[in-house]
Amino acid sequence: MGRDPARPVTTLADFRPFIHPEDVDRATDVNERAADLLARGDDYSIIFRSMRPDGEIRWLRSLAAVEHRDGVPTRAVGYVADITDSMRAELALREANRELLQEKVSLALEVLKDPLTGIANRRHLDAELPRLDAHSRAHGQGLCIALVDIDHFKQYNDLYGHPAGDAALRRVAAALRDTARHSDLVARYGGEEFAVVLPDTPDPVPLMEKFMAAIEALAIPHGGSPTGRLTISCGAIAALRTPLTMPQLFKAADEALYEAKAGGRNRYVVRSAVER
Incomplete structure (x- = not known):
């Protein structure tokens, strides 16, 4: 000592x-x-x-x-x-x-992270879906699947180059992540498309409005878009006590997204699936 x-x-x-x-x-x-x-x-x-x-x-x-x-x-x-x-x-x-x-x-x-945007990637999304689905069914809660697509993104890359396109993807991803609630899962679904899983959400319209407003607030110029700025289209399916599987819910969300794009883009379409 x-x-x-x-x-x-x-x-x-x-x-x-x-x-x-x-x-x-x-x-x-x-x-x-x-x-x-x-x-x-x-x-x-x-x-x-x-x-x-x-x-x-x-x-x-x-x-x-x-x-x-x-x-x-x-x-x-x-x-x-x-x-x-x-x-x-x-x-x-x-x-x-x-x-x-x-x-x-x-x-x-x-x-489990998308290297470009820093949000969840497709692997993370696929791993979380069974847990979120089981939780919503066990508690009788509404579950919403939303797909978000950047409008005219190919033209954006052609006009401004891929580095600018990557920067735009990062800004859109951050805006969606920051607008979503703490319980929501925002993931890059592929290319310029994002998926958002919204637990306990029988009515996703208020959140869709917020997503649209958040991207509009970015005010990213886009000379190849009729609006003159970067916009998004959203398709969502709100499910409550439904027998539909996750693949079926994503298919329904994709159909809603297609409807939003066919309707002129820069908008959202929400469908519902309720067990009868």
Whole structure:
């Protein structure tokens, strides 16, 4: 412990300054610990940190056995061992394992993220759909599937180039994500198309209005569009206690999207599917 052997420690008060402040109460709680050990018939064992006079922190293990005379405990005999090297190795291993786990989690999240827009990708969407579907059915909640398509996006790329097209995709994705509720899942469905899963949403019209307004607020110029700016078309299916499967719901949402585009784009179409 870096102390002068010629100055013996005779009391707990003398010993407390040797111990790390976070461990001192636990390492010097002798009476309660002794009573517990005697009741269970166990030997004493504790790991704590010491504070050397030069400020170095060392890890110590204290072990002791209780001696009895005529069945009565009379004293404890033990020793303190320096286990700093092994503890540092163990802590380093724990930290390495923690960093490895964190890296695995980060990689797993990256696999589920669209690299261009940063929102969920198709793999993430496909993985979440069964859970969202089961939850909505179990709780009798409405589930809405919405498909969002950027209008005249090919012309946009032709006019401004693919880097500008990528930038536009990122801005649209961010606007949809920021407009959606916390419980909603916004994913890149493919190309310039996005999918939004809206749990507990029997009426998605207010959210469709917000999506349209959010993209309009971006005010991205588009010389190849009749409106002169980048717009979106949305098709949504609101399902409540319906026997339709997820593929059927997506098909219905796609048909609603087609109807919105056929109707002139820059609009949304909402259909409903209610069990009768």
